[in-house]
Amino acid sequence: MRYITIVCVFSIIVSVAQFKVFRKCCPKNQSLIKLSSLDKNSRDKYECIDYDRHLSEYKEVSLNSDLVVNQNVIIDNGIPQKCNFSAIEQFGEYFNASTDRDICYDRIITEINNGMIIRSSNLSITMLKCDGFEFMSRNKLKVQSIVKCCPRDQVYDSEYHLCRKSHEFKEEWLIRQLRLNISDIFFIANMMNCSRDEYSVEIKEGIYRLALIKRALRITTENGDDEYYIKWGSWCVDQDYMSRRLLARVCTRDCFEFNAYCMRKCCPIGEHISRYDTRSFSCTQNSDDRFLFNLSSYIEPLRRKKGDIGGEY
Numbered sequence: 001m002r003y004i005t006i007v008c009v010f011s012i013i014v015s016v017a018q019f020k021v022f023r024k025c026c027p028k029n030q031s032l033i034k035l036s037s038l039d040k041n042s043r044d045k046y047e048c049i050d051y052d053r054h055l056s057e058y059k060e061v062s063l064n065s066d067l068v069v070n071q072n073v074i075i076d077n078g079i080p081q082k083c084n085f086s087a088i089e090q091f092g093e094y095f096n097a098s099t100d101r102d103i104c105y106d107r108i109i110t111e112i113n114n115g116m117i118i119r120s121s122n123l124s125i126t127m128l129k130c131d132g133f134e135f136m137s138r139n140k141l142k143v144q145s146i147v148k149c150c151p152r153d154q155v156y157d158s159e160y161h162l163c164r165k166s167h168e169f170k171e172e173w174l175i176r177q178l179r180l181n182i183s184d185i186f187f188i189a190n191m192m193n194c195s196r197d198e199y200s201v202e203i204k205e206g207i208y209r210l211a212l213i214k215r216a217l218r219i220t221t222e223n224g225d226d227e228y229y230i231k232w233g234s235w236c237v238d239q240d241y242m243s244r245r246l247l248a249r250v251c252t253r254d255c256f257e258f259n260a261y262c263m264r265k266c267c268p269i270g271e272h273i274s275r276y277d278t279r280s281f282s283c284t285q286n287s288d289d290r291f292l293f294n295l296s297s298y299i300e301p302l303r304r305k306k307g308d309i310g311g312e313y
């Protein structure tokens with residue numbers, strides 16, 4: 001009898017100890033925004049706001065993504081109440097998290113300063129902490145940062161080389177495809193930036209295999225013969241709009257290395273030339289499918305000769 005009791009107590013302690021708790025400021029269908037104060041004597045405000053409402057108020061911006069929390073982490077929502085708090089940024093692959101109600105953590109998806117929207121690409125999670133509260137770390141949480149090629153509600157179309165709205169896409173899909181579920185929190189950024197003399201080559205799963213090794217993207221050929229590591233800042237991943245498979249875009253000067261045909265596109269992806277004379281041109285955001293960057297008359301003959309080919313910028 002005594003033996004059974006001891007066994008039970010032991011197993012309860014073990015299962016409680018396995019859970020990690022994350023004090024996230026905002027609930028799942030809301031996001032944290034920062035309203036900066038112009039007055040030096042008053043504090044910045046932080047609010048949880050419905051994503052849909054926010055999107056309709058600030059139509060012109062694509063907002064940052066919320067933090068995605070792994071299913072094995074228990075989420076406890078709420079911004080500290082009845083206290084003055086300050087905001088402290090947490091950087092890095094791990095952070096020591098408190099589970100106390102006087103603290104919460106979240107990503108600021110937008111900062112509004114004097115009616116102007118600031119989109120921060122800072123890879124930080126903000127901690128809101130009641131002034132004077134003594135911090136006690138309870139959890140060590142692992143943070144994985146992922147760079148998504150397109151804004152949060154869009155995916156990448158590798159046929160026409162632009163971002164397109166997707167109603168089904170969920171960021172959890174990217175995490176599953178990249179097999180990252182050992183991390184606790186996922187920070188999804190949009191900040192790939194090739195330098196002017198580089199091309200951005202589209203790497204498709206099926207021809208290549210993609211994996212994240214810390215902050216580098218590992219690309220291997222299906223037969224395992226070739227392997228490349230692309231450093232942070234030079235890769236992004238997304239769903240391919242047509243095939244619904246994983247895709248990466250990587251910055252390179254050597255398109256040949258990836259068997260890609262590269263081409264210099266005058267305007268950034270998702271934009272087209274709207275005005276042109278012999279001395280200058282200007283780029284405008286595409287508003288609908290009339291402006292697809294349709295290269296099929298060039299690409300199809302190549303495809304017939306060479307099989308599937310990589311992308312271009």
Ligand SMILES: *[C@@H]1O[C@H](CO)[C@@H](O)[C@H](O)[C@H]1NC(C)=O
Binds near residue numbers: 027029050
């Ligand atoms: C947000 O989610 C909560 C809980 O899931 C729900 O009660 C609430 O109605 C939702 N709000 C909106 C605007 O969908």
Ligand SMILES: *[C@@H]1O[C@H](CO)[C@@H](O)[C@H](O)[C@H]1NC(C)=O
Binds near residue numbers: 082083
């Ligand atoms: C918050 O700060 C203001 C002034 O900065 C002070 O008047 C107020 O009492 C503080 N509130 C709490 C709960 O500490």
Ligand SMILES: *[C@@H]1O[C@H](CO)[C@@H](O)[C@H](O)[C@H]1NC(C)=O
Binds near residue numbers: 096137
């Ligand atoms: C987290 O806590 C551990 C021990 O409590 C400490 O050694 C480590 O430096 C802390 N890390 C950070 C980033 O604060």
Ligand SMILES: *[C@@H]1O[C@H](CO)[C@@H](O)[C@H](O)[C@H]1NC(C)=O
Binds near residue numbers: 089118121122
């Ligand atoms: C980004 O982080 C840096 C360093 O902490 C900070 O100085 C800067 O204000 C941050 N930018 C934004 C837009 O939050």
Ligand SMILES: *[C@@H]1O[C@H](CO)[C@@H](O)[C@H](O)[C@H]1NC(C)=O
Binds near residue numbers: 072181182
């Ligand atoms: C991660 O995913 C694999 C397969 O999808 C599953 O077997 C495993 O239990 C998951 N691990 C965690 C920590 O969720």
Ligand SMILES: *[C@@H]1O[C@H](CO)[C@@H](O)[C@H](O)[C@H]1NC(C)=O
Binds near residue numbers: 193233
């Ligand atoms: C990204 O590009 C912008 C201009 O398009 C530049 O100002 C910025 O410094 C670049 N960032 C990085 C990390 O290369």
Ligand SMILES: *[C@@H]1O[C@H](CO)[C@@H](O)[C@H](O)[C@H]1NC(C)=O
Binds near residue numbers: 296
């Ligand atoms: C792209 O161009 C090809 C050949 O010019 C044409 O057949 C095709 O319909 C175009 N695709 C779209 C979506 O407009």
